[in-house]
Amino acid sequence: MGRPREFRDEAAVEAAMQVFWEKGYEAATTQDLCERTGLGRGSLYNAFGSKHALYEQALRHYAATKAEAQLRMLDEPGPVKDRLRDLMLGVIDADMADPGRRGCLALNAAGEASGRTGAVAGLVRRQFDDLEQAIHRLVLVGQASGELSSERPALQVARAFQSAYYGLRVLAKVTDDRATLLDVVEGAIAAL
Amino acid sequence: MGRPREFRDEAAVEAAMQVFWEKGYEAATTQDLCERTGLGRGSLYNAFGSKHALYEQALRHYAATKAEAQLRMLDEPGPVKDRLRDLMLGVIDADMADPGRRGCLALNAAGEASGRTGAVAGLVRRQFDDLEQAIHRLVLVGQASGELSSERPALQVARAFQSAYYGLRVLAKVTDDRATLLDVVEGAIAAL
DNA sequence: TCCATTCTTTACAGGTGGGTACATAAATAG
DNA sequence: CTATTTATGTACCCACCTGTAAAGAATGGA
Numbered sequence: 001m002g003r004p005r006e007f008r009d010e011a012a013v014e015a016a017m018q019v020f021w022e023k024g025y026e027a028a029t030t031q032d033l034c035e036r037t038g039l040g041r042g043s044l045y046n047a048f049g050s051k052h053a054l055y056e057q058a059l060r061h062y063a064a065t066k067a068e069a070q071l072r073m074l075d076e077p078g079p080v081k082d083r084l085r086d087l088m089l090g091v092i093d094a095d096m097a098d099p100g101r102r103g104c105l106a107l108n109a110a111g112e113a114s115g116r117t118g119a120v121a122g123l124v125r126r127q128f129d130d131l132e133q134a135i136h137r138l139v140l141v142g143q144a145s146g147e148l149s150s151e152r153p154a155l156q157v158a159r160a161f162q163s164a165y166y167g168l169r170v171l172a173k174v175t176d177d178r179a180t181l182l183d184v185v186e187g188a189i190a191a192l
Numbered sequence: 193m194g195r196p197r198e199f200r201d202e203a204a205v206e207a208a209m210q211v212f213w214e215k216g217y218e219a220a221t222t223q224d225l226c227e228r229t230g231l232g233r234g235s236l237y238n239a240f241g242s243k244h245a246l247y248e249q250a251l252r253h254y255a256a257t258k259a260e261a262q263l264r265m266l267d268e269p270g271p272v273k274d275r276l277r278d279l280m281l282g283v284i285d286a287d288m289a290d291p292g293r294r295g296c297l298a299l300n301a302a303g304e305a306s307g308r309t310g311a312v313a314g315l316v317r318r319q320f321d322d323l324e325q326a327i328h329r330l331v332l333v334g335q336a337s338g339e340l341s342s343e344r345p346a347l348q349v350a351r352a353f354q355s356a357y358y359g360l361r362v363l364a365k366v367t368d369d370r371a372t373l374l375d376v377v378e379g380a381i382a383a384l
Numbered sequence: 385t386c387c388a389t390t391c392t393t394t395a396c397a398g399g400t401g402g403g404t405a406c407a408t409a410a411a412t413a414g
Numbered sequence: 415c416t417a418t419t420t421a422t423g424t425a426c427c428c429a430c431c432t433g434t435a436a437a438g439a440a441t442g443g444a
Contacts, residue, residue, distance in 0.1 A: 001411065003420045040424080042424080116292075116365060
């Protein structure tokens with residue numbers, strides 16, 4: 001009972017996520033969050049408790065939407081190499097189309113000192129682990145079908161690819177040269 | 193003429209670099225900088241002008257010391273694969289020995305929104321380019337001597353390795369599992 | 385010795401940060 | 415209709431942030 005919320009929690013978290021994504025945790029102000037969510041300070045603190053708690057919610061929301069979409073992309077049919085290549089090409093398109101060069105929120109969180117301890121570190125680690133597992137499964141499929149060589153352990157291959165993936169996202173932040181990023185993609189695929 | 197400085201500029205920049213490295217640009221306060229450098233606010237602002245200008249100096253200092261040391265490591269004699277492997281193994285040792293998990297300052301700078309525009313972005317880009325060139329030279333050497341296959345363009349190989357290198361540094365921030373990181377190393381070397 | 389110059393110290397300014405208190409509004413249960 | 419519960423809006427707190435002003439301390443040169 002009691003007075004009902006005038007907003008959807010998820011919509012507010014989505015808006016907050018955008019703020020943290022653009023500015024990072026430290027640089028984002030509670031005023032930014034109020035403006036973007038459309039909430040007054042009272043409502044925002046009543047609903048989420050603190051800036052940091054809202055940040056954690058935003059990271060969870062990112063995992064459940066953006067990161068999840070990436071993982072689903074890997075489950076589509078077709079050759080394993082094509083799926084992994086499409087994952088990287090999709091990232092290049094998305095990152096270069098974004099004028100703010102926000103990159104990956106989880107990766108940004110890992111970069112800030114506040115993201116290397118406590119609950120945030122756990123959320124980031126989980127997203128990294130999920131990606132590792134998804135790639136690992138895919139490599140196993142490729143090795144089973146004979147598309148990929150089975151000379152090296154699947155987990156090692158998966159981890160090397162994952163690493164190249166994060167490196168790609170880092171590079172996409174500082175370079176405007178698509179050719180550089182495409183070299184990374186072809187290099188990573190050739191290494192499978 | 194005039195009253196002489198009571199400190200060495202480089203020592204102050206080194207101390208400031210440590211602060212930015214540990215906390216990031218946004219979270220570092222001018223008070224942190226004063227305490228760590230041992231300077232009063234007046235001296236600090238007189239010498240460096242602003243927090244942001246000092247940040248740029250710190251990045252330059254990082255490039256001239258830490259990053260430069262990495263590049264020199266690549267110039268030592270021996271097989272190309274060994275040199276590139278040692279680069280990565282050195283990073284694993286350094287990153288895991290660091291309780292603060294600070295990682296690479298340039299990479300951290302790229303993660304913060306303030307590091308994606310203006311002078312800071314340029315400084316970061318330059319460090320990335322320097323590493324790309326160093327690896328590229330090394331791959332060319334390896335291909336010329338026959339140690340590495342010449343099937344793929346040296347620049348592509350170099351860029352893929354560089355990408356894995358940055359991915360490794362990202363992963364080193366969130367995982368405590370050395371085996372994961374060693375997989376990345378072996379995967380990246382095998383891809384040469 | 386006196387001056388111009390540069391550095392150091394201290395105090396402070398103006399603004400902004402995250403967070404809270406409180407009065408008011410909107411709903412339900414009885 | 416009243417009591418209770420929950421949400422909203424406003425006003426506010428106070429700690430802290432970056433940057434500056436001003437006065438005193440060292441230097442070199444005339």
